[in-house]
Amino acid sequence: MRGYWRNHRFWIIYSILLAAFTTYALLDVFLIPHRYETVKSIKKINASSNSSVSSSSDNKTVSTKYNNNTKYNNSTDNNEEKKSKVDNKYKENTENKDNEDKDRKENKVSLKNDDNNANDSNSEYDVESVDEDSVEYNNINESNEDIENTDNIVYKDDYTYKDANIIISLTTYRKYDTDIYVADVKLSSADYLKTALAENTYGRNIKAYTSVIAEENNAILAINGDFYGAQSQGYVIRNGVLYRSSAVKGNEDLAIYDDGSFEIIEESKIRAEELLNAGTQQVLAFGPALVENGKISVSEKDEVGKAMASNPRTAIGLIDDLHYVFVVSDGRSSSSKGLSLYQLAQFMEGLGVKTAYNLDGGGSSTMYFNGRVINNPTTNGRTIKEREVSDIVYIGY
């Protein structure tokens, strides 16, 4: 025994060390939550003046290029009446906002044409460290007051949500042997397009189900976000707050501005502070961009990382001013094969989007609408179960 120890002690000790370190590393990556003590927060001093709202004058609907398998519930006369009231109220709101914001829209900072402004960006920030619990996610009560003031009438069923500011209609398509869920969203203001973090906390391994985060934030519609918590680098801007500014070469992000417009940006070409200065409310860093300027921007060979197979997918697209589509596909199951990136891009193009961006997919792909999960989220293809994620993109007050 003593002889064995003498001959093998180096290996015994080193094996124990290697196993212990690997166990710790795996726990650190996948389980141990890292709540960052302070959050780097850069708030714009003139945030309110930049929050322009553009019109939704063109009521363009989702293209009917695909076979629509969804059967809407039979509406009663009362429902029809309620629906038309909501429609009228929505039109009123969009028209009013349209007039109010025309001037503001003209003043929107253009990233591409305003290099000087970007260079002087630091002068416009109030840089501070704040406790994460106090950051930005507590404006729901204020918004609820708005609803009451505007005499908001809400109509909703399993496939529709309508009120004075938000219209959402849900449609299921069958394409590429896959069920694809499309939420067509029209807003009177970009303020209703938001993101939320799991447990309202920025950090690594802080996760919750999409439906749980959605319920906590009173979301009407929600999809999983970019799972920023799985990465240690890359921009994270949420609801106008900068959380992470370390750029990753080659990262192609979706910037959502305060007027609700989308732009695909490259982290190596623009600093996070410049984006914030230009009025960026959200930066989603997953990618790649699926459609840009109405044209497919991925090839059949492109994939996320090394994912070469069809998978569940999540994407967000902009059709027109304040007119969006949230898209989630099933996959990895006998009933739904899943989509390749190119198929998703083709589908998004078919919906008539100008800009579309791929979000975290696979087991993370989840769509929540009117209090229930719409799709069949699965990681292994056998069990239908949501996966916990770091963040969501949602529509709500």
Place this chain on the structure above:
Amino acid sequence: MYTSVINNERIQALKRAKIYIPVTLFCMLFGWIYEKFSFGVYSNYMIYAFVFPFIGGVVFWFLIGTSKKKISLNKIFIKCHSASIATFTVGFIFKCVLDIYGTTSNLCNVYWIAGIAFAFIAVIFCFRK
């Protein structure tokens, strides 16, 4: 006497080569099974994890064991060489798990640094008596 020492070293080298065969097979099997259940997501680290035990272990010790020249290797070299292979192999498997999950970690660097350090020490002690 001289011949028996050479034979003993050769036998030891071939014995070490044999030890690395199941390690190599394990790495290949691990990569194959992981790929089967990862829905087409793969990582180059997973595919090439077997290279270290195969080249550094099986091939290296087989060449030493079948060499006609007398090659006497230092004990520290043998230990550091093996530790380096083990560290790189585990590092590659760890990195492949992260890749397939779609995440990153600075802790990966620990494997690379430790692996290179062991390899460096092994080279220094390579032909020392």
